[in-house]
Amino acid sequence: QVQLVESGGGVVQPGRSLRLSCAASGFTFSSYTMHWVRQAPGKGLEWVALISYDGRNTYYADSVKGRFTISRDNSKNTLSLQMNSLIVEDAAAYFCAKDGRPNTWFSSSLFDWGQGTLVTVSS
Amino acid sequence: DIVLTQSPGILSLSPGDRATLSCRASQSISSSYLAWYQQKPGQAPRVLIYRASTRATGIPDRFSGSGSGTDFTLSISRLEPEDFAVYYCQQYGSSPLTFGQGTKLEIK
Numbered sequence: 099q100v101q102l103v104e105s106g107g108g109v110v111q112p113g114r115s116l117r118l119s120c121a122a123s124g125f126t127f128s129s130y131t132m133h134w135v136r137q138a139p140g141k142g143l144e145w146v147a148l149i150s151y152d153g154r155n156t157y158y159a160d161s162v163k164g165r166f167t168i169s170r171d172n173s174k175n176t177l178s179l180q181m182n183s184l185i186v187e188d189a190a191a192y193f194c195a196k197d198g199r200p201n202t203w204f205s206s207s208l209f210d211w212g213q214g215t216l217v218t219v220s221s
Numbered sequence: 222d223i224v225l226t227q228s229p230g231i232l233s234l235s236p237g238d239r240a241t242l243s244c245r246a247s248q249s250i251s252s253s254y255l256a257w258y259q260q261k262p263g264q265a266p267r268v269l270i271y272r273a274s275t276r277a278t279g280i281p282d283r284f285s286g287s288g289s290g291t292d293f294t295l296s297i298s299r300l301e302p303e304d305f306a307v308y309y310c311q312q313y314g315s316s317p318l319t320f321g322q323g324t325k326l327e328i329k
Contacts, residue, residue, distance in 0.1 A: 142309065145320065157316040193266075204316065205254060206271070211265035
């Protein structure tokens with residue numbers, strides 16, 4: 099079965115960096131577009147970024163563009179999110195999620211989700 | 222950006238009732254690329270409906286989705302105790318992907 103396990107969360111000061119990872123298993127990772135979605139404490143869901151199945155295309159929310167970088171290593175079945183210049187508003191649980199259809203993007207909902215990793219931004 | 226507005230914000234009903242949740246988009250959603258998710262406290266979201274009206278695998282048939290263009294609805298025909306949760310709509314046809322602000326379905 100599909101498993102997505104996030105790691106790398108923690109407490110970081112404003113202006114610093116953090117790198118999140120998502121280990122994927124149970125499916126052909128290289129065939130699926132992957133996403134990061136975040137949820138601030140007590141708030142709703144906010145899409146952060148996606149990377150196409152082949153890694154050639156990336157898209158970002160305006161709130162993180164220029165600060166965050168999504169990447170993937172299809173040889174290691176791993177998704178990453180490099181977060182630089184963190185601000186208080188970036189504090190949230192970060193979920194990695196998988197598209198429901200292979201070899202496409204912007205045409206599938208998010209079918210499988212990890213349990214999330216918590217990022218706290220505080221001085 | 223496509224803004225999704227969900228109503229009501231909170232819906233108070235009893236087990237056995239029918240629930241109707243609304244999601245309105247600021248512009249037409251291409252190919253009805255709209256999904257509904259359920260989220261319970263401390264858990265990741267779970268997809269219920271995609272392409273506006275297709276139930277995801279394993280989702281009970283008391284959940285149904287309808288709509289097109291800018292107006293979409295999630296209906297739950299007979300509420301079970303486990304259905305009380307927060308529900309989000311999401312459009313995935315264009316960047317940025319966007320979610321509605323959520324509807325909390327609570328026990329009356």
